[in-house]
Amino acid sequence: MGFPVESRHRRVQRLVAGIYIGIPVLLVVVVALIAVTGPAAAWIGCVVPVAMLVIGFVLRRRHRYQPRWWLPVAGVFGGLTGLMVTLFPLAVGVWWPAVLALPGLIIGIVGGLALARAADRALLVPFIPELAGTPYELVFRLRGIPLAAVLVDADSVTIQSHPVPRSEHQLRTYPLSGITGTYEFSLSGSERLKFPIAVTRAIGSAGPAVILQADGDDWVLPTNQAGTLIDVLTERRGD
Template sequence: MRGRDDQEPVGTVGARLRRVRPHLTLVIAAGPVAGVVATAVSDGWSPSLAAPLLLLAAGIAYFRTRRFRPRRWPVASAVLGAAGGACVGLASAWFIGVAAAAALGAGGWFVGEHARRRVLEPYTPELADSPVEVPWQARGARGLELLVAHDRITLSGGRGPFRLVRPMVALSGVGAVEQVMVARRTTLPVPGVGELRVTVTPGPAVRITVPPGEWIVPTDHGREIARLVARRKELAGVD
């Protein structure tokens, strides 16, 4: 029997994913194809063709395993594009490779970001019934996100200690999830992960009961997050 990670979403979410497949195919293929063409023109059919072909295989494998994690697509697309540009440089001159890496990397990020937005925005309740990982940006905490997957929730960020530690709790360990109001700016510890702290700004926030305490994440979407987590716990058969 296939798990939710292997199931193709139906309805609105499935349609969104189908619409972005050509974009992701372009991201995966553009760099390696450019590398193959440059290598074939420069060296003919030589062993150096292995580099872009391996890059193509790596891109296919990566996006197959991350197809339900749109948040990762922009950076992955940029890296894949830059690597494809480097393959072009290996078959020509270094300055051509630098230019190709910059152009393909920037183009990859743009296409990946466009695909991410088309899948995740606007947020609709149908996303709760899919295996798509839904990120929620914390208000006033740049780079900090609450990720709600089909089987776990995670605090993730690209700055400070959150780059090294990603607190994660399985849905079976998640208790009450509710919207609360924060009266003043405060810095709260993240229980169970040492010195990690979250700065909570005044306004709405979501409070999530987790072992051994609770997470409080500043966000204007506490009710949507509560419903999303409740629905995914229901689908997972978690009380």
Template sequence: MSSLEARHRQAQLVVSFVYLGIPLVFLGLTLWIVSAAKEPDWLVVLIPLVLLAVGWWRRGESRLKPARWTSAGTAMGSLTALCTALFTGMLESGRLAAWFLPVTIAGAILGAGFGRYGFRTVMSPAIAELAESAYELSFRIRGLTRLRLSIDAERVALHEQIVVHTEDGRKKIEREKAYPLTAVTGVFDVSLSGAERLRFPVNLRLAPAGSPGPALILQVQGDDWVLPQNEAPAIAQILDRRIASARTH
């Protein structure tokens, strides 16, 4: 078994647990609580069943998109912990219900940990063979920035997460600048000294600063991106392979 196949199998086990295993644990805990209650409310069993159905649907859409796994784990873990804590109010010794907030936070942290573990299983360390996988690859840009690079079979994209203020309060949105892989004209890995002043084709809310270490240069449709990234040499190989594949299909 190759290293890539081993990563894939392990990551998919983790993904299945995040999207399906956590709701199943939730369902088991709910059934136990309801069956032990003196005045059971069996309608609450519908909540983990709905979460399981949502998890099944979302897993199909997200199983090859590692960037989504951490947020999915956070959502699944927090909802499971919150509802389980509240459901214990049906029990005579339901003191856990009073601690629903710290229990919810703990569930979110555990769920996020599983999602992050799945992400790292696939993505770390970056290897050129990832280009042959079906994953939408995602790489965080080094420094105090919310910028990340994604590469799928047909395009390369820069994503920036920003916070905007609306009438309803603060809201996180993601801006995207995408290019078809066939439009890429140059991919290079370089080493920065840290003295460089980086310029970008579009305005970024929190642009990465020049810092010592590897960087990826991406030239596409007249735009030049200099992206500080510690795994730039491997990412350049991944891009070269996926570009070659896109141009032959």
């Protein structure tokens, strides 16, 4: 990696470490501080954050170059942290934080997702051509289609309607050599987009989009990172 890419890689990996390691460590500290004020049995509560920390160490090694996993892991870890912080005080006889369980869950999820979004932005914005030569699987979220995304790896592009597709109808993969055209387009929001994969729902919204032509298929992909997606595809195709 060149210096600009190496610098960005370090910044991204610090954020990824914050998701997989930092959130569990924070929860371990909070739970320990609460447990120390209660009976010895309260220390059993440390099992959950310690388990999260172990899982985080293992998953970080697997997911460090796969941004599609950062968002769901951050949401789960953040949500569990919010719940534990508000509910664990019950173990030491403090009841009032429990009424904040739902807000704590929401704040935890939102905070975790914000950290994952920051890692995404740190990786992709602004786009530099050298990213095409990195091992990162570059992910672009589709606007108005919950959970859907475009994944670009070293030799293929995948359009999927779910982070973990459960059937062949939820994704379509094309080799980069099969792409015959990419064009930036602007949607008014009134278009009714059709997709040859199963999507839960598609909500029309105005904004940038990419027209992707591959193996006889024409896709209109609404994404706020339309220009960046085209740049990534162009670089990895070697055009």
